[in-house]
Amino acid sequence: AQRVTQPEKLLSVFKGAPVELKCNYSYSGSPELFWYVQYSRQRLQLLLRHISRESIKGFTADLNKGETSFHLKKPFAQEEDSAMYYCALTDSGGYQKVTFGTGTKLQVIP
Amino acid sequence: DGGITQSPKYLFRKEGQNVTLSCEQNLNHDAMYWYRQDPGQGLRLIYYSQIVNDFQKGDIAEGYSVSREKKESFPLTVTSAQKNPTAFYLCASKPPGQALGELFFGEGSRLTVL
Numbered sequence: 001a002q003r004v005t006q007p008e009k010l011l012s013v014f015k016g017a018p019v020e021l022k023c024n025y026s027y028s029g030s031p032e033l034f035w036y037v038q039y040s041r042q043r044l045q046l047l048l049r050h051i052s053r054e055s056i057k058g059f060t061a062d063l064n065k066g067e068t069s070f071h072l073k074k075p076f077a078q079e080e081d082s083a084m085y086y087c088a089l090t091d092s093g094g095y096q097k098v099t100f101g102t103g104t105k106l107q108v109i110p
Numbered sequence: 111d112g113g114i115t116q117s118p119k120y121l122f123r124k125e126g127q128n129v130t131l132s133c134e135q136n137l138n139h140d141a142m143y144w145y146r147q148d149p150g151q152g153l154r155l156i157y158y159s160q161i162v163n164d165f166q167k168g169d170i171a172e173g174y175s176v177s178r179e180k181k182e183s184f185p186l187t188v189t190s191a192q193k194n195p196t197a198f199y200l201c202a203s204k205p206p207g208q209a210l211g212e213l214f215f216g217e218g219s220r221l222t223v224l
Contacts, residue, residue: 043215099169100155
């Protein structure tokens with residue numbers, strides 16, 4: 001069974017400090033991983049995906065298959081980054097499921 | 111205005127009553143999903159549907175039912191068999207041809223059982 005683990009419920013950092021939101025997964029096949037973000041009073045939305053190796057709003061995430069991790073990083077936190085962040089995993093079976101982690105609330109302190 | 115619309119936003123129900131949450135999309139997406147969001151538990155998959163007239167159970171399908179008679183619509187019924195129905199429910203859809211995890215979400219429906 002596929003599983004996504006986000007060990008931190010809350011992460012508080014000061015503005016300008018580096019941010020790392022942890023995500024570990026378990027999956028027997030070849031995973032596709034994503035990060036979603038939910039700002040206050042807004043819809044859950046896709047932030048970035050590992051296959052595109054992109055940087056969105058200064059965030060990056062690298063898939064480490066050896067450590068089965070997909071941590072989200074940003075070198076300098078900004079107040080507007082405060083939100084709930086969810087890591088998600090998809091399978092490649094006949095009926096595709098999207099499994100989410102429990103989420104980490106990022107609080108950037110001014 | 112294209113998007114996913116969930117209704118109602120807030121719903122109160124007495125114990126023992128069934129309730130149906132609506133999810134409509136005009137994005138021409140084939141795949142649709144229902145998630146339940148609880149504090150500290152993240153999003154848990156209830157049901158999903160890849161095409162019309164077909165759907166699959168997710169991780170917590172017990173006490174829920176769905177239908178997919180139209181491409182645009184994927185209603186979720188919370189039955190009296192659901193032991194802890196008070197939650198925030200999210201509907202999502204996926205564009206055709208996009209990576210599996212790229213979902214578009216609705217604004218959600220908050221169900222409270224009195």
